[in-house]
Structures are given as C-alpha cells and as structure tokens.
Amino acid sequence: MLPAYIQIHNQIKDEIDQGIWKIGQRLPSERDFADHFEVSRMTLRQAVTLLVEEGVLERKVGSGTYVASTRIQEKMRGTTSFTEIIRSQGKHPSSQVISYIESKPNKKEQAHLELRPTETVIRMERVRYADEVPVVYEVAVVPKKFIARFAKEDITQHFFKTLTEHGFKIGKSQQTIYARLAEGVVTDYLGLEAGQAILGLTQVSYFDDGQAFEYVKSQYAAERFEFYLENN
Known part of the structure; x- marks a missing residue:
C-alpha cells in the first residue's frame, strides 16, 4: 500500500487534472487541508512539498499555496x-x-x-x-x-x-x-x-x-x- 502522503499527492494531482482545483487557485490552509484528508499536518506537508517540487503547486511567501500557472x-x-x-x-x-x-x-x-x-x-x-x-x-x-x-x-x-x-x-x-x-x-x-x-x-x-x-x-x-x- 502506498504511503499516505503519496496517496494524497496523487489525489490532489488528479483533482487538478480534472479541473476541481483551477490554475492559479489558492489551496486551503495547511490545517484545513489536513483535516479534509484526515491526516496530520506533517503528512499533508509532505504531499504538498512533493507537488511543489514537481511544479504542480507553488508557494507564495505570506500568501499561501496555489495551483501553479501552466507553462x-x-x-x-x-x-x-x-x-x-x-x-x-x-x-x-x-x-x-x-x-x-x-x-x-x-x-x-x-x-x-x-x-x-x-x-x-x-x-x-x-x-x-x-x-x-x-x-x-x-x-x-x-x-x-x-x-x-x-x-x-x-x-x-x-x-x-x-x-x-x-x-x-x-x-x-x-x-x-x-x-x-x-x-x-x-x-x-x-x-x-x-x-x-x-x-x-x-x-x-x-x-x-x-x-x-x-x-x-x-x-x-x-x-x-x-x-x-x-x-x-
């Protein structure tokens, strides 16, 4: 079975592909998103960090995490x-x-x-x-x-x-x-x-x-x- 953070990573990525999360849209706060997936904030952070490294999401200091603009x-x-x-x-x-x-x-x-x-x-x-x-x-x-x-x-x-x-x-x-x-x-x-x-x-x-x-x-x-x- 895949680790929890990988499962969350895959789900977020699928939802972006399906248009549930739009290009440029701000994601919920880390606490709210962790509650949504019923995982710890550390697990949620691992999934989000991986998506940021892949260029799927982007962090903006003092603002939050967003679906990255398409390049x-x-x-x-x-x-x-x-x-x-x-x-x-x-x-x-x-x-x-x-x-x-x-x-x-x-x-x-x-x-x-x-x-x-x-x-x-x-x-x-x-x-x-x-x-x-x-x-x-x-x-x-x-x-x-x-x-x-x-x-x-x-x-x-x-x-x-x-x-x-x-x-x-x-x-x-x-x-x-x-x-x-x-x-x-x-x-x-x-x-x-x-x-x-x-x-x-x-x-x-x-x-x-x-x-x-x-x-x-x-x-x-x-x-x-x-x-x-x-x-x-």
Whole structure:
C-alpha cells in the first residue's frame, strides 16, 4: 500500500487534472487541508512539498499555496520555431517588433555565424506572445545574404516558415540556457517586476549543410515558460 502522503499527492494531482482545483487557485490552509484528508499536518506537508517540487503547486511567501500557472514547454531537441511551439500547445502566437535594422556583425556574431567583419546582418528585436501574454524578449541576428529578397514581414512574423518555403532546409541548433534576474527594459516588455526570474537562452541555428543562419539571445519569463529534455 502506498504511503499516505503519496496517496494524497496523487489525489490532489488528479483533482487538478480534472479541473476541481483551477490554475492559479489558492489551496486551503495547511490545517484545513489536513483535516479534509484526515491526516496530520506533517503528512499533508509532505504531499504538498512533493507537488511543489514537481511544479504542480507553488508557494507564495505570506500568501499561501496555489495551483501553479501552466507553462509553455519547449523540448530541447532539434530546431523548432517559437510559432510552432506555441501553436502545438493550442495557443495563438504573435510578435511585436521593437526594432529591425541593418548593421555590421560584432565579434561574437562573426564567430557564431562565420561572417567577415564587412558583411551585413539584420538585427531584429522582438517580444513574442502566446494568447497575447508576453513570453519572451529576443534579439535575433541573421546574415542579410540569406534574407535580402524577403519582405520584412516574412522575417519578423514567420521566419522559419519563410526559409523552408523557399527551399532552405533547417538543421540542428546549439543552445545554452542560463538563469538571471529581470532588469531594465525586459521588465517592461514582459510585464515583470525587477528581480523576477528569467530563463536566458542563447541559440545558434544551422541549415542542414552546417551553415549557421541565425544567432539569437532570448529572455523568457520563467513563470510562463520551461524547457525540458527528451532522450531517445
């Protein structure tokens, strides 16, 4: 027979899946919840702590325990566009273009994109949304030679789709993830408070022939997005 705290853990999780407890809803106090399940507060606390560790529940200091907000998930395998990720989860993707300019690549961009200092890149700054909720602020750099014949809207609204429709074959990507705190303009763009958690992602995307075509630095609102790994 399963330990009592595991049984309670499973029941709470099932009730959340069934919609009995809604996303963002505050759970009863520890004492009331323990009385409800007819267990000690220590047993109830074990079940809740496990659910918090799994990301099903979240504790807010001085406020209580809540059903965690659902996060958009990106599987860390291959190269997938933000638009495809959002649509795959039944949400509507959109973007706000902050800037779109031509410039020369800096040294880091030259290295990642294998460019000469004299070549030209398009640098676009965007905020990406899911169902009109801001999820990520990103700065993407693309060699102009690959996209010179495309309209600005084709690049800013559905970049990967435009490439594949014109014969480019998307290959692998290299990604680096890091944690940081929100600050500066990112707090305004993502509707966060200074000091809230940010998931940073640096990504270099390649065509199937190994040619790098995009270098992106993204900052995700951690409470709205998560990455997960899948091994074959």
